[in-house]
Amino acid sequence: MNTAVRHLPPQLPALDRVPRVDQVGVEERVARFCTRSIKKDSKVQALKLALSMIDLTTLEGQDTVGKVTQLCQKAMHLHSALPDLPHVAAVCVYPTMVGVARRALRGHDDIKVASVATAFPSGMAPLSIKLEETRLAVEEGADEVDMVISRGAFLQGEYQRVFDEIIAVKEACGQAHLKVILETGELGTLDRVRRASVLAMHAGADFIKTSTGKIQPAATLPVTLVMLQAIRDYYHATGRKVGMKPAGGISKAKLAIQYLVMLRETLGAGWLTPEWFRFGASTLANDLLMQLVKQQTGVYQSGDYFSKD
Amino acid sequence: MARPDTRLDFNTDWQYAPAPEATDHVRIDPQYELFIGGEFVAPRARQYFDTVNPAREKTLARVARADAADVDRAVAAARHAYARTWSKLKPAERGKYLYRIARTLQERAREFAAIESLDGGKPIRESRDVDIPLAAAHFFYYAGWADKLGYAFPGRRAAALGVAGQIIPWNFPLLMAAWKIAPALACGNTVVLKPAETTPLTALKLAELMRDIDLPAGVVNIVTGAGETGAAIVEHPDIDKIAFTGSTEVGRLIQRKLAGTGKHYTLELGGKAANVIFADAAIDQAVEGIVNGIFFNQGHVCCAGSRLLVQESVADEVIGKLKERMETLIVGDPLDKNTDIGAINSAAQLEKIEEYLRIGQSEGDMHQSSVRVPETGYWCRPTLFTGVSQSSRVVKEEIFGPVLAIQTFRTFQEALDKANNTPYGLSGGIWTDKGAKIFKMTRGVRAGVVWANTFNKFDPTAPFGGYKESGMGREGGLHGLSAYVELH
Numbered sequence: 001m002n003t004a005v006r007h008l009p010p011q012l013p014a015l016d017r018v019p020r021v022d023q024v025g026v027e028e029r030v031a032r033f034c035t036r037s038i039k040k041d042s043k044v045q046a047l048k049l050a051l052s053m054i055d056l057t058t059l060e061g062q063d064t065v066g067k068v069t070q071l072c073q074k075a076m077h078l079h080s081a082l083p084d085l086p087h088v089a090a091v092c093v094y095p096t097m098v099g100v101a102r103r104a105l106r107g108h109d110d111i112k113v114a115s116v117a118t119a120f121p122s123g124m125a126p127l128s129i130k131l132e133e134t135r136l137a138v139e140e141g142a143d144e145v146d147m148v149i150s151r152g153a154f155l156q157g158e159y160q161r162v163f164d165e166i167i168a169v170k171e172a173c174g175q176a177h178l179k180v181i182l183e184t185g186e187l188g189t190l191d192r193v194r195r196a197s198v199l200a201m202h203a204g205a206d207f208i209k210t211s212t213g214k215i216q217p218a219a220t221l222p223v224t225l226v227m228l229q230a231i232r233d234y235y236h237a238t239g240r241k242v243g244m245k246p247a248g249g250i251s252k253a254k255l256a257i258q259y260l261v262m263l264r265e266t267l268g269a270g271w272l273t274p275e276w277f278r279f280g281a282s283t284l285a286n287d288l289l290m291q292l293v294k295q296q297t298g299v300y301q302s303g304d305y306f307s308k309d
Numbered sequence: 310m311a312r313p314d315t316r317l318d319f320n321t322d323w324q325y326a327p328a329p330e331a332t333d334h335v336r337i338d339p340q341y342e343l344f345i346g347g348e349f350v351a352p353r354a355r356q357y358f359d360t361v362n363p364a365r366e367k368t369l370a371r372v373a374r375a376d377a378a379d380v381d382r383a384v385a386a387a388r389h390a391y392a393r394t395w396s397k398l399k400p401a402e403r404g405k406y407l408y409r410i411a412r413t414l415q416e417r418a419r420e421f422a423a424i425e426s427l428d429g430g431k432p433i434r435e436s437r438d439v440d441i442p443l444a445a446a447h448f449f450y451y452a453g454w455a456d457k458l459g460y461a462f463p464g465r466r467a468a469a470l471g472v473a474g475q476i477i478p479w480n481f482p483l484l485m486a487a488w489k490i491a492p493a494l495a496c497g498n499t500v501v502l503k504p505a506e507t508t509p510l511t512a513l514k515l516a517e518l519m520r521d522i523d524l525p526a527g528v529v530n531i532v533t534g535a536g537e538t539g540a541a542i543v544e545h546p547d548i549d550k551i552a553f554t555g556s557t558e559v560g561r562l563i564q565r566k567l568a569g570t571g572k573h574y575t576l577e578l579g580g581k582a583a584n585v586i587f588a589d590a591a592i593d594q595a596v597e598g599i600v601n602g603i604f605f606n607q608g609h610v611c612c613a614g615s616r617l618l619v620q621e622s623v624a625d626e627v628i629g630k631l632k633e634r635m636e637t638l639i640v641g642d643p644l645d646k647n648t649d650i651g652a653i654n655s656a657a658q659l660e661k662i663e664e665y666l667r668i669g670q671s672e673g674d675m676h677q678s679s680v681r682v683p684e685t686g687y688w689c690r691p692t693l694f695t696g697v698s699q700s701s702r703v704v705k706e707e708i709f710g711p712v713l714a715i716q717t718f719r720t721f722q723e724a725l726d727k728a729n730n731t732p733y734g735l736s737g738g739i740w741t742d743k744g745a746k747i748f749k750m751t752r753g754v755r756a757g758v759v760w761a762n763t764f765n766k767f768d769p770t771a772p773f774g775g776y777k778e779s780g781m782g783r784e785g786g787l788h789g790l791s792a793y794v795e796l797h
Contacts, residue, residue: 019591019592019593020589020590020591020592020742021591021593021594022591022594022762024594024762024763025591025593025594025595025597025598025762025763026593026594028597029594029597035434035646036325036647037325037326037327037328037645037646037647038325038326039326039328040326041326042323042324042325042326043326045322045323046323049323229593232317235315236312236315236629237312238312239312239314239315260323261325264319264321264323265319265637267317268317268318268319268320268321269318269319269320269321269322270317270318272321272322272323
């Protein structure tokens with residue numbers, strides 16, 4: 001029975017039936033998450049959980065073999081002064097750097113290599129090039145592919161095209177997990193965020209992700225709440241879990257913990273793991289580490305005690 | 310809607326840290342006297358009663374029980390203050406006193422919030438973020454009117470009524486005191502106020518505050534006690550105006566007693582508000598609105614959205630999401646900042662709610678959240694009833710607890726008819742993406758306040774009050790002033 005279901009081609013869902021979103025209501029709900037009390041043991045646990053969910057990221061035009069290698073070193077050795085630290089979930093790089101990261105992480109199979117693809121960050125390239133780039137990233141050894149949707153097409157109402165593109169990229173990914181970046185900062189309204197989330201999940205996304213990090217605003221709590229609620233409804237309707245990745249602008253431990261509170265109260269235990277939730281971030285790790293040391297010693301250390309790779 | 314195997318699990322390994330509000334900054338005396346003529350005086354009959362922390366079932370303090378003789382003393386003090394000082398004061402000076410009350414209330418907000426939660430059982434998050442700030446806001450707002458009454462009623466002269474007798478309920482103790490005292494004083498009246506017998510402490514702390522800021526003696530008198538004390542106020546011949554907030558049952562009694570006496574009165578009574586969810590609403594935010602509408606302050610809210618009317622095409626979805634959301638509501642210690650739902654105000658109220666839970670189970674299907682509640686104290690899990698109808702008692706009668714009765718409707722007209730098919734008319738809610746539908750509904754619902762795509766929003770500038778058995782007169786805003794003046 002299951003195989004029959006699998007062979008049905010995905011259908012573009014009726015986006016006009018996607019629940020509407022009231023921005024004021026979303027912001028009120030988000031404000032409540034930010035008042036939960038997280039301290040002492042509860043905080044240590046949250047900080048470690050957040051660390052384990054990081055996709056340590058470098059996505060610069062100036063990335064070099066040296067830079068990516070350093071990033072991978074950081075991923076493997078977060079802070080040797082603290083015992084019992086989890087490792088980050090993944091490193092996230094451009095396709096041309098996947099091979100470098102793969103080699104640098106040799107022996108650490110539990111740290112995934114994620115690659116952006118599909119003409120990141122704009123997505124302004126023909127589909128054939130996007131697919132080619134995706135295949136290249138996977139051949140180089142990417143475990144996960146972070147694609148961008150064609151926001152222009154989405155805003156023009158060409159939902160079918162956006163939908164078909166995701167399906168094609170998903171196919172090109174093969175075994176690699178597909179994260180679909182909605183670039184919510186360019187979608188403009190929470191209603192569109194919700195619709196794009198539903199579209200991406202129905203097209204086969206394993207994760208949905210807020211942002212490239214190249215556009216402001218990047219991830220926000222309200223946007224992420226709307227996406228989490230879309231994931232929840234999709235799960236109830238289909239039984240399939242989809243992961244969530246807010247990315248960009250999350251550099252402080254306090255904010256990361258607020259995301260975790262929101263995750264806990266929206267999707268619960270099933271998503272509170274690196275398998276289903278990631279932070280796309282480059283500097284968050286050091287703030288989490290600094291807070292962990294503070295919890296242990298009672299004082300803040302200078303930033304110079306934490307390696308910046 | 311939801312597949313049975315996709316239940317979300319909110320019992321995570323990662324738990325929030327307990328964050329109880331400190332109480333070492335709170336001073337509660339073992340015994341409180343009556344506040345009459347600017348000082349605390351013992352009741353003539355030396356009778357006292359206990360006020361209890363409903364979350365611990367522990368006595369917080371002994372409080373004086375005022376009898377008719379004590380009320381008479383208080384009214385005499387208020388009359389004296391009215392004739393000798395308060396009515397002679399320049400309006401701007403009255404305003405200064407009100408500003409001073411407001412500012413001092415803000416300064417002592419933390420203590421007031423903690424006591425409100427200790428005495429009444431409401432979560433500290435609400436007393437800290439809603440009750441106390443709003444109480445201060447009411448004093449600020451009416452302070453501004455004190456010297457501008459001529460502009461409030463252009464072309465007419467507004468004269469104070471004299472002595473106002475005010476009886477307030479236990480659900481928002483300090484806030485209700487502020488609603489009553491602020492406009493009365495702004496208009497030049499003096500006050501005899503009786504707080505509810507289960508929650509007298511913040512009113513008594515307010516009395517201390519009035520004394521500390523040198524409010525002229527007798528302008529505000531606070532007498533504590535139960536029904537007999539209230540009756541003595543209502544029946545006192547030298548009171549010019551009665552302002553009552555409480556049950557419709559008592560309101561009726563008061564209205565009967567006042568008939569023919571020529572006394573002014575305003576009554577703010579019960580409610581059974583319809584919260585109407587249309588299929589085109591933002592469903593997830595509507596669910597939050599339902600939660601806020603019925604579980605805010607344990608449902609001890611006269612304008613609570615206690616009747617949910619949901620359009621049939623989205624009923625399963627809304628109810629499913631609501632049940633899921635109820636699982637994440639934290640019920641427990643009112644002083645903990647994480648607590649969403651606190652303790653039921655009193656043993657008597659809990660008994661009344663439980664009686665309705667029994668009635669409701671014979672009328673429809675009951676669902677409660679699976680949250681664990683503490684063993685001592687008065688608690689009620691968030692509860693909803695489905696399969697009930699307009700003829701059900703849990704739909705018709707005010708329960709005043711965290712209990713929601715859910716019905717469905719098919720058309721706009723059916724929703725409107727059901728919303729209005731109640732002897733009450735205090736508030737209502739509508740959830741839709743269509744502006745035109747909002748206006749059509751708000752024009753049609755016979756209720757004093759109707760919220761659109763939100764619920765339980767209060768502001769001192771907005772009048773509040775009921776249609777039908779929900780009361781007469783308005784409090785708040787300009788309308789609230791006219792309840793304390795005679796226009797010439």
